[in-house]
Amino acid sequence: MAKGKDISKMKLASVLKKWMDQEEWKGEIEIDDEGNGARVDTTVGINNQGHRLFLQTDETGEVFTVTLLSPFSVPPARMEDMSRILNRLNVQLRFGKLSCLDDGDSNPVIFQHAIDVEGSELVPKQIGNMVGPAMKTFVSREELLAAVALTKQPIDALWGNFLEEGEKREKESEESGPSEL
Numbered sequence: 001m002a003k004g005k006d007i008s009k010m011k012l013a014s015v016l017k018k019w020m021d022q023e024e025w026k027g028e029i030e031i032d033d034e035g036n037g038a039r040v041d042t043t044v045g046i047n048n049q050g051h052r053l054f055l056q057t058d059e060t061g062e063v064f065t066v067t068l069l070s071p072f073s074v075p076p077a078r079m080e081d082m083s084r085i086l087n088r089l090n091v092q093l094r095f096g097k098l099s100c101l102d103d104g105d106s107n108p109v110i111f112q113h114a115i116d117v118e119g120s121e122l123v124p125k126q127i128g129n130m131v132g133p134a135m136k137t138f139v140s141r142e143e144l145l146a147a148v149a150l151t152k153q154p155i156d157a158l159w160g161n162f163l164e165e166g167e168k169r170e171k172e173s174e175e176s177g178p179s180e181l
Contacts, residue, residue, distance in 0.1 A: 007031065012057035012064055012122050013038035019124035036060045044068075046138045052108075053134075055127070062118040066096075066111075066130040068138065073106035074149040081155045082109070085148050088159065089141060095133055098141075109145050111137050140166075 007013045007029060016038065017029055027042045040055040054067040074082045079102050086098045086109070096113030111134050115126060138145075144162040148155055 007038065010035065010038060010057065010059050012059055012062065012117070015122045015124055016040065016055060016057060016064070016127060019127040022124055023128070044135065046135055047142050049142075051135075051138060053131070055131070061116070063114055063116050064122055064127065064130070065114040066127075066134050068111040068134040070109040070138065070142065070145060070149075072146055072149050073108050074100050075106050076102075076104055078149055082145075082148050085144065085155055085159065089144075093137065095130070096137065098137065098145075109149070 007017050010031070013029060013031065019025075020027065020029070020040070025042075027040050029038050029040055031038045036059050038057045038059075040053075042053050042055075043050045044053045045051075049071040051071055052069040054065075054069075056065045056067070057063075058065070079100065082100055083102070086100060090097050096111055099110050099112070101107040101110075113130050113134060115122070115130065141162075144158055147153060147158050
C-alpha cells in the first residue's frame with residue numbers, strides 16, 4: 001500500500017476519512033499503489049474480544065466494503081456444522097452475510113457487507129450504517145458461533161438454546177418498553 005497519496009482526490013476514501021474523523025476513529029487509511037482503492041485495517045472490541053475490521057474502497061468500481069472477522073477460527077472438523085448454522089443465521093440478517101472459508105484450514109467467521117454507489121454518492125452515515133450492524137451481528141450471535149466452532153456440542157441443541165435466549169431478550173425488551181434515543 002502506498003502512503004502519502006492524496007486521499008482528497010479519491011471519492012470514496014475521502015468519505016471514509018470524513019467518517020473516521022467524525023467518529024474520532026484512530027487509524028491510518030492506506031492507499032493501494034495504483035490509487036484505485038484504500039483500506040483501513042484495525043481491531044475493534046466486541047464482547048471483550050478483539051475482532052479484525054477492514055474498511056475498503058474500490059474507487060474504480062465505486063464499491064465500499066465492510067469486513068469483520070471473528071477472534072476465533074473454525075476447525076475443519078466443525079465446518080459442516082458451522083455452514084449449517086451460518087445458513088440459518090443469514091436468513092435472519094437484513095444486510096450483509098456471514099461466511100467461513102472451507103479450504104481445509106482453520107478460518108475465522110466473516111461478516112461482510114458491501115454497497116455499490118456507482119452513479120450516486122457515499123455519505124459518512126452510510127459507513128456507520130454498515131459498521132454498526134456488522135458489530136451488532138457478532139454481539140448477538142458470537143456465543144453461538146464460538147460454541148459451534150470450539151465445542152463438540154450438537155448444533156441442534158446450540159440452535160435451540162440460541163432461539164430460546166432470543167425469545168427471552170425480546171420479552172425483556174417488550175416489558176421494559178421503548179427506549180429513548
